Amino acid sequence: MDPYLNEWLNLVIRFAHLITGIAWIGASFYFVWLDNHLQTPPQEKAEKGIGGDLWAIHGGGFYEVAKYKLAPPKIPSTLHWFKWEAYTTWITGFLLLSLMFYLGAETYLIDKRVADLTQLQAVLLGIGSIVIGVGIYEVLVRTKLRSHGIILGIILLLVGTALSYGLTQIFSARGAYMHMGAIIGTIMAGNVFFGIMPSQRALVKAVEAGTAPDPAYGLNAKVRSTHNTYTTLPILFIMISNHYPMTFNHSANWLVLMAIVLITAAVRQYFVLRHFGKQKPLILVASVLATIVLACAIAPRSIDLTTEQQQQVVTDKQVSQIIEQRCNSCHSEKPSDAVFTIAPTGLVFSNIATIKQWAPRIKARVIDAKDMPFMNKTGMTSQERGQLARWLAKVDQK
Template identity: 35%
Template sequence: MFELAIIWDWIAFAVRWLHVVTAMAWIGASFYFIALDLGLRPSSDRRKGVSGEEWQVHGGGFYFVQKYNIAPPRMPDDVIWFKWESYTTWLSGAALLMIVYWMGGELFLLDPTKADIALWQGILISGGSLTIGWIIYDFLCKSKLGETPTLLMLLLFVMLVVMSWGYNQIFTGRAALLHLGAFTATIMTANVFFIIMPNQRIVVKDLKEGRTPDAKYGRIAKLRSTHNNYLTLPVIFLMLSNHYPLAFGTDFAWIIASLVFLTGVTIRHYFNTLHKTGKGPNWTWAVTVILFIIIAWLSTASTGETYEEAEARDLTPYEQQFASAEGFEDAYDTIVGNCSMCHAREPSWDGLRWAPKGVFLETESDVARHADQVLLHAGLSRAMPPPNAIDMDDEARDTIVAWVRAAKDN
């Protein structure tokens, strides 16, 4: 059981690496094609059906790109389809969600101070909620609102704010922001799978069968692709938010997440306008800075659970498993003595105002709750505590390993 926990963590590492690599490929392709499309100039040879073209230089070579307004006169022999970047990003992200937030739900998913629900209920909410956004969003896009893209984006923003608030009523702050990112990424990938790719297949089929493709399919796909472009930056932030406790570990995390979506829109609007006209609207940077200042202020306008409240709270079954294991008292004294000066609700380490990653290691429930993390960072490795802070000896680390091993082998 103990060794399985280590193997499981390496599996999570491998899936995370796959997720990061494919996400980079998807985001890079998305940004490139939006910039390319906006930067196209009228075709120099006025070839029939060519709506724009552009010369580019990269890596020591020159490239000449042309875009057909609808489709070329005939189907080319070789066409590159950009779809697997999106699919693999979502599939690997879903797998990572299950590994980290479902298998480790007692620690990372559920917050007993917010909602007293069973793990299976949390997992059901986690998985089921991801589909809600796509169903509502797709319905709005296919309605008359699809003809007013700006209003459609505003309604999408309202939906994201509601989901941000809802997630924060149930999950840990870290899980809430991550799920909001997964919620948005599901909409983006569903756009590719259910709309963009099927529309492109219709155009390809028409070409192969000698028919003139309908331009509406390209317009629909372009709308969804543009939405994806504006949603990309907020999703990246939300996926990385677990590194920033000031973003997820505050009373106003749901508002912070909502404002992050606005900063993503202002930044993308600047670059999209720059690619189209050669000059970006500078006011977007002023708005972005103001939003960032508001986010920073909200991150500190928070009280959170006090030490006394944490001390008085009953241990969950997951925490009880580790708190009742052989060697807990010695491990607890070791961890508090070596870690709590930083990992406290009011850190005593000079210059440190918030616990790193929002992890507290003060009370018995704190230590029991974060047993796996302590094992990986201070038991099996020397990642923590920082060597220039405290020289934690091997005996202390062995105490942690023995305790967690006893708890898992029970």
């Protein structure tokens, strides 16, 4: 595909995905908040069957929200369901995944250093991993385990860890992370489709027929929406993880991912408890501490240099040559790379001044996270990285 057209498609789909995702998660945060702030209604409302009462002011108007204990006597002619937020987020997400990682598999999904896949193999493995991940969840959540929240949670975490490890053994690091995101996102949209919607439809039907809805529907919806609560923050991290190579490009990236999933899910737990009036600040403190421990654990190690190496001076000219040879096939005015025909993020290393200007970012990507050159397409050697590191250390001191 024409790279310019590809960029526009990417922009439009990503924008739509972002907006629908905000609408979905925003609505879901709002309703969790709403449910947990309802108060006992005054007598005249209670007589109408209202169980929870709430007043709010927003955008220059007063809102009176009432939640029925069971159901209204009659289904109103207009009833809002809030399902398209979830479905459109999934659809735009799948389109973006297909555009970047399937059409562009050679660029983003396949890393020859990890596994020498063809585009077809990579795409089949990608879709297959989503089907398997979601399939395992759908089987587990339909068993008796769904009444044992903690055990089910632990099993799901173990399955998640296995998937996370497996994905990093077949895909590029970014591709592996994004597929974990796709699996979790599909599970979440599936929870709306397979659990929450059927139970709401059953509820409406029961009200119309004047009967009591089957409680099994309620339990199914409850378990699934609880899972969606805890996956919200982890999935948001995965969606922005591409900007943070120190996470996805670490040698134990699959463990790093699971650690972040646990930490962010714990943060959500703090807010869930707080909504119920239970203050557990220790959860937040523990999450912050765990984040610091993680940051220290994955911190880049400085390269050990012999005194002889330390004394070797690396000249500007040598650095210019390394950059010219290893970076400029992408980061130049007219890239020679087959895929990146426009300099990525507009970054062009035209002379030593720009290289110096970008020194901190070059250190972050080439020395610390080591995810530049992109999948080391240009075959940069560790000796060159060492030279660049020494030169960068000197630039830093100036």
